Amino acid sequence: MSIDMEQFYEVFFEESLEGLDIMEQSLLSISKNENCDLEVINTIFRAAHSIKGGSGTFGFNDVANFTHVLETLLDEAREGKRQLTEECIELLLQSCDCLREMISALQNKKNINLQQSESLIAGFNRILSNEQETISTEQPKTTAPTSSTGSVSMSSKSKTNSPLEPNNDDNQYWQIEFVPQPQILMTGNEPARLFRELSTLGELTTTAMVEDIPAFADLTVDECFISWSLELRNSTATKDDILEVFDWVIDECTLEINLLGGSESAPENDAVEALVDSGNEATASTTVATLAPKETHSATENPQTKKPTTADKSTNTNSSSSSIRVGIDKVDSLINLVGELVITQSMLSELGSNFEMSKLEKLATGLEQLLQNTKELQESVMRIRMLPISFAFNRFPRMIRDLAIKIDKKVDLQIHGESTELDKTVMEQISDPLVHLVRNAIDHGIETAQERIAKGKPEQGTIRLDAYHQGGNIVIEVGDDGKGLNTDVIRRKAIEKGMIDSDTQLSNQEIYDLLFQPGFSTAAQVSDISGRGVGMDVVKRNITSLGGRIVIDSQVNIGTTIKVHLPLTLAILDGQLVRVGEQVYIIPLIAIVESLQVKSELVNRVSGDMVLYRLREDNVPIIRLYKEFGINADNTVIENALLVVVEADGQKVGLLVDDLLGQQQVVVKSLESNYKRVVGISGATILGDGSVSMILDIPGLITSASKRSKRHQQTKAA
Amino acid sequence: MSIEVTDQAISDQELRLEGIDFITSGDQYLTFTLGAEHYGVNVLNVNEIRGWDSPTLIPNAPKHIKGVTNLRGTIVPIIDLRIQFQVGDVTYTETTVVIVVSLENEQLNRTMGFVVDAVSDVLNTEESEIKSPSSFGGYVPAAYVKGLVNVGANVVTLLNIEQLLSLDEDHVEH
Numbered sequence: 001m002s003i004d005m006e007q008f009y010e011v012f013f014e015e016s017l018e019g020l021d022i023m024e025q026s027l028l029s030i031s032k033n034e035n036c037d038l039e040v041i042n043t044i045f046r047a048a049h050s051i052k053g054g055s056g057t058f059g060f061n062d063v064a065n066f067t068h069v070l071e072t073l074l075d076e077a078r079e080g081k082r083q084l085t086e087e088c089i090e091l092l093l094q095s096c097d098c099l100r101e102m103i104s105a106l107q108n109k110k111n112i113n114l115q116q117s118e119s120l121i122a123g124f125n126r127i128l129s130n131e132q133e134t135i136s137t138e139q140p141k142t143t144a145p146t147s148s149t150g151s152v153s154m155s156s157k158s159k160t161n162s163p164l165e166p167n168n169d170d171n172q173y174w175q176i177e178f179v180p181q182p183q184i185l186m187t188g189n190e191p192a193r194l195f196r197e198l199s200t201l202g203e204l205t206t207t208a209m210v211e212d213i214p215a216f217a218d219l220t221v222d223e224c225f226i227s228w229s230l231e232l233r234n235s236t237a238t239k240d241d242i243l244e245v246f247d248w249v250i251d252e253c254t255l256e257i258n259l260l261g262g263s264e265s266a267p268e269n270d271a272v273e274a275l276v277d278s279g280n281e282a283t284a285s286t287t288v289a290t291l292a293p294k295e296t297h298s299a300t301e302n303p304q305t306k307k308p309t310t311a312d313k314s315t316n317t318n319s320s321s322s323s324i325r326v327g328i329d330k331v332d333s334l335i336n337l338v339g340e341l342v343i344t345q346s347m348l349s350e351l352g353s354n355f356e357m358s359k360l361e362k363l364a365t366g367l368e369q370l371l372q373n374t375k376e377l378q379e380s381v382m383r384i385r386m387l388p389i390s391f392a393f394n395r396f397p398r399m400i401r402d403l404a405i406k407i408d409k410k411v412d413l414q415i416h417g418e419s420t421e422l423d424k425t426v427m428e429q430i431s432d433p434l435v436h437l438v439r440n441a442i443d444h445g446i447e448t449a450q451e452r453i454a455k456g457k458p459e460q461g462t463i464r465l466d467a468y469h470q471g472g473n474i475v476i477e478v479g480d481d482g483k484g485l486n487t488d489v490i491r492r493k494a495i496e497k498g499m500i501d502s503d504t505q506l507s508n509q510e511i512y513d514l515l516f517q518p519g520f521s522t523a524a525q526v527s528d529i530s531g532r533g534v535g536m537d538v539v540k541r542n543i544t545s546l547g548g549r550i551v552i553d554s555q556v557n558i559g560t561t562i563k564v565h566l567p568l569t570l571a572i573l574d575g576q577l578v579r580v581g582e583q584v585y586i587i588p589l590i591a592i593v594e595s596l597q598v599k600s601e602l603v604n605r606v607s608g609d610m611v612l613y614r615l616r617e618d619n620v621p622i623i624r625l626y627k628e629f630g631i632n633a634d635n636t637v638i639e640n641a642l643l644v645v646v647e648a649d650g651q652k653v654g655l656l657v658d659d660l661l662g663q664q665q666v667v668v669k670s671l672e673s674n675y676k677r678v679v680g681i682s683g684a685t686i687l688g689d690g691s692v693s694m695i696l697d698i699p700g701l702i703t704s705a706s707k708r709s710k711r712h713q714q715t716k717a718a
Numbered sequence: 719m720s721i722e723v724t725d726q727a728i729s730d731q732e733l734r735l736e737g738i739d740f741i742t743s744g745d746q747y748l749t750f751t752l753g754a755e756h757y758g759v760n761v762l763n764v765n766e767i768r769g770w771d772s773p774t775l776i777p778n779a780p781k782h783i784k785g786v787t788n789l790r791g792t793i794v795p796i797i798d799l800r801i802q803f804q805v806g807d808v809t810y811t812e813t814t815v816v817i818v819v820s821l822e823n824e825q826l827n828r829t830m831g832f833v834v835d836a837v838s839d840v841l842n843t844e845e846s847e848i849k850s851p852s853s854f855g856g857y858v859p860a861a862y863v864k865g866l867v868n869v870g871a872n873v874v875t876l877l878n879i880e881q882l883l884s885l886d887e888d889h890v891e892h
Contacts, residue, residue, distance in 0.1 A: 583774065583775055628777070629775070629777035629778060630777065630778055631775060631777070669791075669792075669793050670793070671776075671786070671793055673792075673793070673827070673828075674786075674792070674793060674794055674795055674828050674829050674830060675776070675783075675786065675793075675795040675830075675885070676885060678776055678777060678778070678779070679777075679778065680777060680778075681776075681777060684774075684786060684793045686788045686791065686793075690788050691774060691788065692773070692774040692785075692786050692787060692788050692793055693774060694774065694776070694777070
């Protein structure tokens with residue numbers, strides 16, 4: 001019986017990605033502290049090892065082979081034979097990226113792009129061989145292949161093992177002992193053909209050894225008893241090139257390949273031994289690589305190791321349903337609560353089965369207990385969706401390290417409150433905006449080292465990431481100690497772009513808000529990191545769509561702090577219940593500015609039957625909910641009616657309602673799952689009495705109302 | 719060869735069990751009435767039958783979509799088939815029922831309630847007995863009709879659940 005392995009794939013992918021995160025963090029901590037704690041190296045090794053093991057089990061050979069090379073290096077570091085230098089760490093970090101890509105390719109059932117891993121393997125091998133060449137993303141320089149098997153030469157060449165790479169020393173030569181098994185001819189392999197192939201690689205001398213040939217009577221015609229000793233001179237071929245020639249017969253012979261003669265001196269015995277080992281592994285992976293349909297590319301086409309990461313991410317299709325890892329303590333507390341709930345339930349049902357008025361007090365206590373249980377259960381269930389924000393923060397150390405190197409600034413990252421918990425959905429959607437804010441802070445906020453020294457600041461800039469709870473919200477702060485926002489520059493720019501009039505007076509806060517306008521960029525120079533593509537307006541839109549808001553605080557030459565306020569969860573929101581006719585609607589509390597009773601003298605009819613309400617300085621258009629939704633209402637006169645003033649996207653409107661009912665937390669349910677999107681409605685919820693109530697989508701409502709009034713105007717005009 | 723043998727075995731079994739109406743070949747349909755007309759939906763898609771309960775209105779929804787109701791924590795839209803198909807009188811009495819129908823496939827995973835006048839019976843029918851609808855269409859769009867079945871003197875219209883639940887009314891000609 002075969003087990004369907006595919007059901008375990010998802011677990012493997014998840015574990016591998018987790019392992020990669022651990023590796024990356026540990027690597028970063030090594031490069032920061034510069035003391036290689038053995039425990040940290042062990043952690044990295046273990047993570048790499050489990051990925052290798054898992055991928056081997058599931059037959060993801062590309063991943064397994066790649067991790068094997070990684071492991072070889074880590075193993076040496078673990079045994080203290082090797083220091084993890086900066087270049088090793090860089091390479092290992094790149095490998096993490098590469099593995100992540102491989103795994104996401106597997107997840108999406110796409111072909112793995114081997115280019116990157118091959119160049120990385122080459123890099124590793126070079127390090128392993130102790131050849132102190134600078135590690136770059138370039139592939140090793142190898143001479144053009146002379147073998148006739150050109151189509152596979154690329155993949156094998158990139159795995160070239162440097163110590164076995166012959167130098168041009170004329171005295172060096174390859175000594176090959178080739179002892180075929182007797183049945184080799186039966187499989188259609190003719191040694192002479194192999195030798196002909198070899199002779200294309202260099203000057204070949206063959207010596208046949210005939211000692212093993214049995215007596216004539218015992219001789220079988222189709223068996224081969226001859227073995228050969230070959231010498232390949234004047235060759236630029238590598239061991240892999242030679243192995244490749246024997247690729248088809250490798251199972252049916254004993255093969256020994258040695259580099260002899262010349263200035264032969266092994267640099268370090270250990271390294272060479274490990275290398276031969278990994279050399280064999282590399283051969284195995286060569287076979288895998290060549291079997292996969294894959295274009296041949298010339299060695300000059302160096303794959304850029306970093307670029308594909310961003311490109312691939314955007315095309316990722318979310319083929320699998322996401323899952324969540326929950327701490328066992330959370331599950332335990334849930335089980336306890338359910339236990340209590342069951343006890344309360346059985347008590348109540350016993351009470352109900354033979355109820356007398358004398359037991360009324362007991363009933364009341366029972367119901368109270370039930371209320372308590374339900375509340376606690378609700379909280380615990382909500383906690384399951386909560387993840388510590390470190391999930392979102394953890395990517396920053398790496399990102400900042402890379403960015404700082406790239407733009408040559410010195411940046412230190414301080415993270416606080418990483419254990420603050422946040423709803424998983426919110427977390428997923430906040431990651432990208434946060435990345436954007438951090439990039440901005442590094443690129444625009446932090447000055448170059450020279451500028452900083454000139455200003456009397458420490459040479460190293462600081463980026464702060466902080467998360468904490470405040471009321472029912474979570475606040476995430478991204479701060480820097482850079483040059484701060486210059487209000488004059490922003491103002492000038494806004495005037496230049498015609499966003500404000502030159503005589504408008506704006507508070508600092510209002511000026512900062514200009515940054516969130518679409519098309520606003522003060523970056524003098526568009527850089528690779530920020531200043532183009534998605535702007536702050538997208539950041540703001542993302543955060544607003546999560547029901548959050550964003551506040552900037554800045555002081556010139558001291559720094560900028562951006563605070564993102566987010567609701568803890570998307571599943572529950574605080575709502576104001578309002579009644580219109582017989583229907584009850586819920587207005588998200590966060591959108592409400594105030595509720596008031598209309599004073600008739602403040603109502604103005606302007607520009608052709610548009611009703612405005614004067615709210616202090618503002619003129620607020622009034623939306624009649626009953627008209628908007630086509631239902632009946634008790635009150636259709638504006639005078640003395642109740643108005644709920646709400647705000648979305650900076651636009652205030654007044655909603656005309658019949659009654660304000662109360663405030664409560666509501667669980668958001670999707671209307672789309674069984675129906676379709678409804679304009680002006682963001683979802684539905686179930687009230688205490690079991691009836692369904694619609695949750696108003698304020699931005700949507702404002703848009704549709706303004707569209708409606710436009711249509712109205714057009715029909716009137718026509 | 720072995721396949722034929724098992725086929726034989728199954729038909730043998732069926733022959734023996736003929737007359738017991740809960741094991742038959744073909745499909746079973748829940749039939750109900752709208753005004754004087756009979757309709758049927760595949761019984762496998764029927765979740766439950768509930769009494770009529772005034773639902774919460776959906777703003778600006780078409781007339782036949784009465785609103786949404788709470789079905790054990792799920793928000794389920796309620797559609798009055800009498801309005802949609804323009805048959806019978808639209809009155810809500812104590813006997814008015816809602817048939818909760820659900821569908822779960824790759825494209826669609828939906829639950830909806832349909833208001834009907836009364837539920838009649840469960841009908842067993844073979845695929846061969848289902849006649850294609852006549853080209854003289856009534857108010858019921860052809861896309862919603864799976865076929866017609868004769869039951870005694872009556873004709874039952876079998877409805878195409880997938881089309882009904884897809885709410886994709888642009889492709890349905892009225």
